Amino acid sequence: MAIEDDVLVIGGGIAGATAALAAAERDARVRLVTYKQSTLRHASGLIDILGYTPAGDGPLIDPFDALEDLPEGHPYERVGAETVRDALSFFDDVAGDAYAGEHTDANALVPTHGGTVKPTARYPASTAAGLASDPRDALLVGFETLPDFEAPLAAAHLEAAGAPFETRGVTLSFPGIVRDDAKVTRYAHLLDQDETVETAAGTTTAREALAERVRSQLDDEPRVGFPAVLGDERADEVRADLADAIGVDVFEVPMGPPSLPGMRLEDLLYDALEAAGVAVTSGVPVIDYETNGDADRIDRVVVDRHGAEIPHRADQYVLATGGLVGKGVRSERDRVFEPIFDCHVSHAEDRYDWFVDDVFGDQPYARFGLAPDRELRPLDATDDPEFANLRAAGAVLGGYDFAAEKSGAGVSLATGYAAGRRAGEECGD
Amino acid sequence: MSDAEQPTDDHVPGDDEFEPIQVFPQAEDMDLRPGADNCYKCSTCDTNCPVAEVDDEFPGPKFQGPEQWRLKRQDDHDIDDSVMKCSNCMRCDSACPSEVPLSQMHNTARGEYVDEQMSTISREYLRNRMLANYRKLAPLAATFPRTANFVMGLSATKWMGEKLLGITSEREFPDFATETFREWWTKRGGAQVESEEKRIAYFHGCYSNYNTPEVAKALVRVYEHFGYEIMVPEQSCSGTPMFANGMLDDARRAAETNVRELGAAIADGADIVASCSSCSMSLRQEYPELFDFAGTETVAENTWDAVEFLRVHEDLEGALEGTSVEDSNFAYHAPCHSRNQGLDGQTIEIMDRIDGVEAEDVGDSCSGISGTYGWKAEKYETSMKIGEEMFDHMEDADAETGLTECPTCSMQMEHGTGYEITHTLEVLEDALVGARSE
Ligand SMILES: Cc1cc2nc3c(=O)[nH]c(=O)nc-3n(C[C@H](O)[C@H](O)[C@H](O)COP(=O)(O)OP(=O)(O)OC[C@H]3O[C@@H](n4cnc5c(N)ncnc54)[C@H](O)[C@@H]3O)c2cc1C
Ligand code: SF4
Ligand code: SF4
Numbered sequence: 001m002a003i004e005d006d007v008l009v010i011g012g013g014i015a016g017a018t019a020a021l022a023a024a025e026r027d028a029r030v031r032l033v034t035y036k037q038s039t040l041r042h043a044s045g046l047i048d049i050l051g052y053t054p055a056g057d058g059p060l061i062d063p064f065d066a067l068e069d070l071p072e073g074h075p076y077e078r079v080g081a082e083t084v085r086d087a088l089s090f091f092d093d094v095a096g097d098a099y100a101g102e103h104t105d106a107n108a109l110v111p112t113h114g115g116t117v118k119p120t121a122r123y124p125a126s127t128a129a130g131l132a133s134d135p136r137d138a139l140l141v142g143f144e145t146l147p148d149f150e151a152p153l154a155a156a157h158l159e160a161a162g163a164p165f166e167t168r169g170v171t172l173s174f175p176g177i178v179r180d181d182a183k184v185t186r187y188a189h190l191l192d193q194d195e196t197v198e199t200a201a202g203t204t205t206a207r208e209a210l211a212e213r214v215r216s217q218l219d220d221e222p223r224v225g226f227p228a229v230l231g232d233e234r235a236d237e238v239r240a241d242l243a244d245a246i247g248v249d250v251f252e253v254p255m256g257p258p259s260l261p262g263m264r265l266e267d268l269l270y271d272a273l274e275a276a277g278v279a280v281t282s283g284v285p286v287i288d289y290e291t292n293g294d295a296d297r298i299d300r301v302v303v304d305r306h307g308a309e310i311p312h313r314a315d316q317y318v319l320a321t322g323g324l325v326g327k328g329v330r331s332e333r334d335r336v337f338e339p340i341f342d343c344h345v346s347h348a349e350d351r352y353d354w355f356v357d358d359v360f361g362d363q364p365y366a367r368f369g370l371a372p373d374r375e376l377r378p379l380d381a382t383d384d385p386e387f388a389n390l391r392a393a394g395a396v397l398g399g400y401d402f403a404a405e406k407s408g409a410g411v412s413l414a415t416g417y418a419a420g421r422r423a424g425e426e427c428g429d
Numbered sequence: 430m431s432d433a434e435q436p437t438d439d440h441v442p443g444d445d446e447f448e449p450i451q452v453f454p455q456a457e458d459m460d461l462r463p464g465a466d467n468c469y470k471c472s473t474c475d476t477n478c479p480v481a482e483v484d485d486e487f488p489g490p491k492f493q494g495p496e497q498w499r500l501k502r503q504d505d506h507d508i509d510d511s512v513m514k515c516s517n518c519m520r521c522d523s524a525c526p527s528e529v530p531l532s533q534m535h536n537t538a539r540g541e542y543v544d545e546q547m548s549t550i551s552r553e554y555l556r557n558r559m560l561a562n563y564r565k566l567a568p569l570a571a572t573f574p575r576t577a578n579f580v581m582g583l584s585a586t587k588w589m590g591e592k593l594l595g596i597t598s599e600r601e602f603p604d605f606a607t608e609t610f611r612e613w614w615t616k617r618g619g620a621q622v623e624s625e626e627k628r629i630a631y632f633h634g635c636y637s638n639y640n641t642p643e644v645a646k647a648l649v650r651v652y653e654h655f656g657y658e659i660m661v662p663e664q665s666c667s668g669t670p671m672f673a674n675g676m677l678d679d680a681r682r683a684a685e686t687n688v689r690e691l692g693a694a695i696a697d698g699a700d701i702v703a704s705c706s707s708c709s710m711s712l713r714q715e716y717p718e719l720f721d722f723a724g725t726e727t728v729a730e731n732t733w734d735a736v737e738f739l740r741v742h743e744d745l746e747g748a749l750e751g752t753s754v755e756d757s758n759f760a761y762h763a764p765c766h767s768r769n770q771g772l773d774g775q776t777i778e779i780m781d782r783i784d785g786v787e788a789e790d791v792g793d794s795c796s797g798i799s800g801t802y803g804w805k806a807e808k809y810e811t812s813m814k815i816g817e818e819m820f821d822h823m824e825d826a827d828a829e830t831g832l833t834e835c836p837t838c839s840m841q842m843e844h845g846t847g848y849e850i851t852h853t854l855e856v857l858e859d860a861l862v863g864a865r866s867e
Contacts, residue, residue, distance in 0.1 A: 003740065033771075036526045041473050178485055181492075183475045185482040193817060233818060258476040274790065279778050283523040284771030305771050306713040307730040310741055327526070 006427040008314035013038030015394025015412035016320035017269040019420030024276040026424030035285040044254040045261025047122035051406030059119040073399040087417035115157025130251030139221040140169040149227040175209035187229035211245030223249040316423035323395035343378040369398025391419035468495035474521035479795035483814040490521035494534040508542040516799035517673035518765040543675030557674040560801040597809040610642035630660040630694035634708040636836035647858035667708040692724035710766040752860040753784035758828040764835035791822035798841035820845040
C-alpha cells in the first residue's frame, strides 16, 4: 500500500507550506513531506516582494510597478503580477493580525540590526512600531550578551542613512542571562514564561526586570526597539507587557539567523496547515519517484524513512525543496542538478563560468534553478514539461537572485500559491 | 561493509561525494570529521535544543557536536562535562540543514566522557548506571510487584533515593504490573494466528513488558485482527537509556543480543515492530550509527513503528472507517523520537478516522523528561521547565486524557497535568477489536 493523497507537496518552507494551503483550499486531500528545517529559521520573517530590480535599481517604492518590467523567465513574470497580488492577500488572510503592511502597495522601510533600512511588503506586527517612515524618535536597546546587535552602532547607521528622526542606542545586560553565548531561544523562553530572575534590587520577573532597566535609560523617546528576542509562543503578550511597564511603544528589530520572527512565521504557517487539515510528514526525505508506464506522469514518490522506503502516491505533485541552501538544487564539481526528479537545471558547461570574480558581482549561480512554464511545470532541455503532474515553487526555481533583488519570501509565496492552487484544481480531473 | 557511511549520508540522492575516512571498530574511535566539516555554523540546531532554551549553562548542540569535535582534534582537550546535560532528544539531528550527525557526535562524546573522565565509584556514575540499566532491576521488582510498588512509594525510599543516589523525590515511580507481558504471552500459549506470509516479531522493550503490558496486549490484538502471526523473540533493552548516559559498553551488549535475536526473526520471514518510539529509533538509527555487528543494517532496515507498519502494509485507514469509540477526547503529544522518524503527524491522521475520537495535537515542544534525564535530581527542574509549554497546551486542550507513544513522555504528561495517559495502540484496539478483554 502506498500512502495516498490528491496533492503531495515536497518541501516545508514558505513555498511548500503556501502551496499546501492553497491546494487544500480547493478541497483536495493534501500532504506535505519535508526533510530538514527550512530557511524560515534563518530568514527575517519579512515578506519581501521586490526591493531592487534585477539591474540593481532601488530601493523600490512600489514593487508592483517594477513587476511589469521583469525579464522573461523571472518567476514573477511566469505567474503574472495579478497572481502575486492574489498570493499576498492569501497570505494576509492566513497571517491575520500577526502581519502588517496590507494597507498599501508601497514597500515599508524596516530598520535592520545592522542599522540599514530594508524595503519590504509585509512585516510582523512586532516590527510595526519601528518603521523608518515613522517620524518619532527611537531608543534602541542592545544586550551585552547578544553581540549581533550593537544598538549604538545601529542607531548611528540609521541616522547616517537619513532616517527622519533621532535614534539613540544603549547596551544593557539582560536580566537572567549569564552566558555570553546564550541562544536566542533562551531569551525568548525567559520572557515567555516570565521566569523569576535575580537583580541587584532583589528577585523579580524577567519582563519587569527588563522594563525597569530600560525605563532608567529612557530620555523621552516614545518608542523603544529591541533585538528580535521578545518571546516566541507568547510574543504578543511579552511585547504588550513591556510596552505597558516601560510606558512607550515597543518594537523588534529583525536579526540575522537564527531568527525568532522566522520561527514564529513557521509556527503560524504550520498551525494554518493543521487547521486546513493538511497532513504533515516531517524529518524524512523524498528520494525517488516512479512513473506508471506513462513516462510523463509521476505515479508515486519514495520517502526514505531511516532505510525503509515508503511509497507515497498522489495525483498532483509540487516540488518546493529550496535552492542551494535548502538542498533542492545541488552541485557537484561538474554539474548542477535537482536530486529527486532530475529535472533539467541549465548552467554553463564550464564550472568557472558559474561565478564571476567580483563577489558582489552578478553571480550566475545565484540564479541556478529550474526553469518552468507559465503553469510552473519544470521544463526539460527542449522546453517541454518534464512531467504533466509536477509543478515547482520557491527557491528551487531559477531565473532570479533573491539576495540581490530582496524577493526571497515573495517569490516563494507567489509561486507556492500559484502551484498549489493549480495542483488543487487539477487533481481528480 | 563500512558503518562509517551511515553518519553523514542522509540518503538524499546526489550525496555520493562523501568518502568515509576510516572504518572504525569502536564507536569511540569513529572519525566524524567529514560530518563536523559540514557545519556552517548556522545555529539552526541551537534554536531547536530544548535544553539550551531553558538552561543557561548548556552551550547547545553546535558546541557539543562539531565545535567540540574540532577542539578535540586540535590538541588534547577533554570532553566538556556539559555533554552530560544533553538529554539525547535528538531534535538537533532533524534540524540541521547540513547533515551534521549531531546526536551521533553527542553519543560518542558522552561515551568518551563517561569512560575517561567519570569515576566509576562516583555517585553520579552509579546512579546513571542504575537508571540506564533499569531493565536489570525490573525483573526483580516484577517478581514481587506489590512489594516493589509499596516500597518505591514510601517516602523514606524516595528520600533515600534523592540523598543517596540523586534520583528526584518529586516523581512517582512507575508501578510494576502484577503480570508481565511475557508472562501473559506464555500463559495464553503464544501466537494464536499462524501465517506464512504475514509475520511480525514484536520488540516490546522493557516498559510495556514490566509496567504497561496493556499496551503490548493491544498490539497483539490489533495485529492478530489483521491476521498476523506474532513472534516474541528474546530481547534486551533497546539501549536508549544507556546511550543517553554514555554507557556505551552496556548498550553494546544489549544491542548484540537484540541484533542476533531480531536478525533470526527476520530470517524467519518476520518484520520487526516496536510500540515505543525510542525503541524503534534506537534500532533504526542509533545501532547502525554506533555498532557494526553483522546484521545491524538488516535489523535497522526491517524495523517499523507498529502503527506505521499497518499503514503501509494494510489499509489501516480503510479498516478504521466506520469504527467508533465512545466519546474520547485526547491531547496528543508527538515524542521527539517519533518526530525524528517522520511520524509526528501519523497519530492525528489515524485518530481522525475513528468516530467519537477527537485528538488534538498539543504542539511541537519536547516533553522534557527524555527517558532517565528527568529522573535525576539535578535535572528535574530543567526537565519541568522544558515541559511547561506542553503542560500549558494540554491544559488548554479540550481533553481529559493524554495520548502518546513514548512511555517516559507519558510519565511526564501525567506528572505535569494529572491526566491519565493512553497509547495509540490501545485506542486502535478499542476501535478494531472492541472493549479490552483480559
Ligand atoms: C540567511 C537567509 C536570510 C534570508 N532573509 C530573507 C528576508 O529577509 N526576506 C525574504 O523575503 N527572504 C529572505 N531569505 C530568502 C527566503 O527565506 C527564501 O528564498 C525562501 O524562504 C525559500 O523558501 P522555500 O520554501 O522555497 O525553500 P526552503 O525554505 O529552502 O525550504 C525547502 C524545504 O524543502 C526541504 N527539502 C529539501 N529536499 C527535500 C527532499 N528531498 N524531501 C523532502 N523535503 C526536502 C528542506 O528540508 C526544506 O525544509 C533569506 C534566506 C536566507 C538563507
Ligand atoms: S540531543 Fe536534544 S538536548 Fe541534546 S543537544 Fe541535541 S537538541 Fe539539545
Ligand atoms: S544546524 Fe548543522 S550546520 Fe547549522 S550550526 Fe548546527 S550543526 Fe552546524
